[in-house]
Amino acid sequence: MTRWCRCLAIAALTVAAVGSALAQDALHYPGVRETDQRVIVDPGEPPWNAIAKIQTNVGGRCTGVLIAPTIVLTAAHCLYNRLTHALLQPVSLHVLLGYQRGAYRWHRLVTRYKIGEGFDGNRPPPQTADWARIELAEAVPKVITPLAITQRPPVSGMEIALTGYNQDRAQLLMADLHCHIGVVTPRPGGTLLLHDCSATRGTSGGPLLIRESDGWVVIGINIAAGDLANVALAAPRVN
Template identity: 40%
Template sequence: MAGLPGATARRPVRRLLLPLLLLLLALPAAAQEGLPHPLLPGVGPQDPRQPVDVAARPWRGLGRVQRETGGFCTGALVGAREVLTAAHCLVSPRSRQLLRPSSMHFLLGYERGAYVAHARVAAFRVAPGFSPQNSGPASLDWAVLVLEAPLGPADRILPLMRELPPPRTPLMLGGYQQDRPEVLLADAACRAIGRVSQPGGGALLLHDCAGTRGVSGAPVLAQGPDGAWQVAGIASRVGMQVALGAAVPAASVAAEER
């Protein structure tokens, strides 16, 4: 991923970082319906996203988190029966309460109505301190879904990165997005910007990966020392008119799950 063509030319977001932070940290990626501008939130004027092969690594570990009440997010297999996603994806937009686990499904390798495997959600764990009433704080916006049946094999399971990737680390972000919900769209040429601390503790991983509504819960991927792709973060918030996002560091989830 070294020398990514065009990456610098289409990434002016670092100069805009400070004025956009308040927007980033206030708006969950799945809760931005009806924004009054023509640009897709989190994507910007130049759209780098492309469909990817759901049978290829590392995308073969991703699937749609489907709610019976309507709507979807993206999730990643992190265990044979465990899916990592964003906690705000489990919140009812009407009651502002967590949904019943049995009202959610995980469709592994979803593409155009077909999928490799399916399981209903039996239970879930959200980050201690996460509030469904305000879908925050942003640094706690993660959840682990426990499926009724295992969907592995092991080559579909994505490991969690134990450390935050440093700035300029090459990243990828792929998910099921509301402008093209039937295919897995990915920005495969983006980078880490850095870490931002949150009031009251916790941190977020800032990145310039393009992704819009529906990408919530998708894994922000980085390569480990062995070259294999790992989950560096969980997509949570997006910018308004540029390719800019904030993710919960996977290291925070790994520390809590131990």
């Protein structure tokens, strides 16, 4: 092999290595654990049919949970436009139920919403005000049973589940059914929860669920994904 050929070979290997590293970076999703236990769940069956995919006219994608026939709970930052530094208008929001692989069973428009007092979209997460109560223009069908907010306080070690539309599997509703609350941090305006559920971007607003005698109930909503831990907010009293 000539010196020129050897140089070309080395250059090709270098480009391939850099390309591989960039590809791995592109595929990195914060919050997805090495021991990823997420499973696909059926958005047409309870309790998963109470989980909503929230889309905006500016391309935002989040998750929400139906807590009453016309009320969806989600994260406030899902409704914030970082380009205009302003909250989106209700007309820009679309709530999809039964969403899977580009199709959905029900679409609801939004008439109004309320966000946590003091929420500031320009501040970095986490914020205890990072919640939104969305009011739908029309009630969902009676075949969907909303999920109640529990009266139990979150405690360290509590077994939970987290469900949502993750960016790495955006067309499917995924759930980590075997995870736990770690650190519980009360702060003015709310309580932050570190947890070890596997979830990434797109699950913001997705519910943390616990089992009670009557079935699954909401104990929090996911608000941030990170490599060391994901962060949730104990469910506010918004009904």
